Amino acid sequence: MHKKSHLEERLAACGGILTVADLGEKNMKLAAQRRDLLPLGEIFGSPRPVHLEIGCGKGGFVNKMAALHPDVNFIAVEKISNVMIEACESALASGLQNVHFLICAAEVLPRYIGEGSVSRIYLNFSNPLPKQGFAKQRLTNPRFLKIYKYLLAEGGEIWQKTDDEAFFDYSLESYAQEGMNILSVCRDLASHNFEGNVITEHEAKFMAQGKKIFRAVVRA
Numbered sequence: 001m002h003k004k005s006h007l008e009e010r011l012a013a014c015g016g017i018l019t020v021a022d023l024g025e026k027n028m029k030l031a032a033q034r035r036d037l038l039p040l041g042e043i044f045g046s047p048r049p050v051h052l053e054i055g056c057g058k059g060g061f062v063n064k065m066a067a068l069h070p071d072v073n074f075i076a077v078e079k080i081s082n083v084m085i086e087a088c089e090s091a092l093a094s095g096l097q098n099v100h101f102l103i104c105a106a107e108v109l110p111r112y113i114g115e116g117s118v119s120r121i122y123l124n125f126s127n128p129l130p131k132q133g134f135a136k137q138r139l140t141n142p143r144f145l146k147i148y149k150y151l152l153a154e155g156g157e158i159w160q161k162t163d164d165e166a167f168f169d170y171s172l173e174s175y176a177q178e179g180m181n182i183l184s185v186c187r188d189l190a191s192h193n194f195e196g197n198v199i200t201e202h203e204a205k206f207m208a209q210g211k212k213i214f215r216a217v218v219r220a
């Protein structure tokens with residue numbers, strides 16, 4: 001993807017609803033050990049449950065969810081600012097008060113989001129990365145699940161959707177390996193009446209191709 005024009009100025013204009021992680025520390029493990037917690041009280045004003053989307057892309061999902069659920073505070077995380085800018089600009093244009101964006105790699109989240117401070121994590125159409133050599137980068141690899149356990153409050157849940165069956169099966173194995181409780185598994189979302197499903201950009205594309213959508217809900 002080409003770098004968007006005036007990206008830095010556009011990110012700066014979203015300052016009130018956007019935090020850009022410190023990219024100075026190249027060692028992700030060291031970066032994750034630091035603590036620069038987002039001041040959620042200041043950011044959101046009201047102490048509502050926090051839902052976190054990891055890999056939000058252009059933000060269609062999180063912005064729709066924030067508009068539909070004013071009783072929830074949403075944090076959307078994406079590692080590529082070139083993609084995230086669209087999400088931020090759209091939230092600003094809609095005047096959403098209950099969504100904050102964080103440009104950050106999922107590996108470093110404990111630096112910015114406190115232990116037990118999130119009640120739900122959304123993983124929507126995470127990159128399946130089918131090659132074995134990339135398994136550690138998959139967002140449902142056990143090393144990420146350990147981070148999610150840290151971020152989630154008691155009883156907190158992960159809600160996952162994907163079009164990729166092999167990645168879905170891999171994710172279910174990872175959840176079980178980490179001792180997580182798989183609450184529901186759906187192998188064809190279209191054949192189930194999941195009321196309140198908000199369709200993401202990738203979901204719309206895959207549905208148009210006639211692909212099945214897989215969904216799981218897991219308690220950490």
Ligand SMILES: C[S@@+](CC[C@H](N)C(=O)[O-])C[C@H]1O[C@@H](n2cnc3c(N)ncnc32)[C@H](O)[C@@H]1O
Pocket residue numbers: 054055056057058077078079080083104105106107124125126127139200201202203
């Ligand atoms: C396939 S896209 C899905 C976008 C959106 N959730 C949707 O359903 O349309 C996956 C996104 O996850 C982001 N991503 C992948 N690995 C990540 C990581 N370690 N930390 C943060 N974001 C990540 C990618 O940059 C990409 O934008």
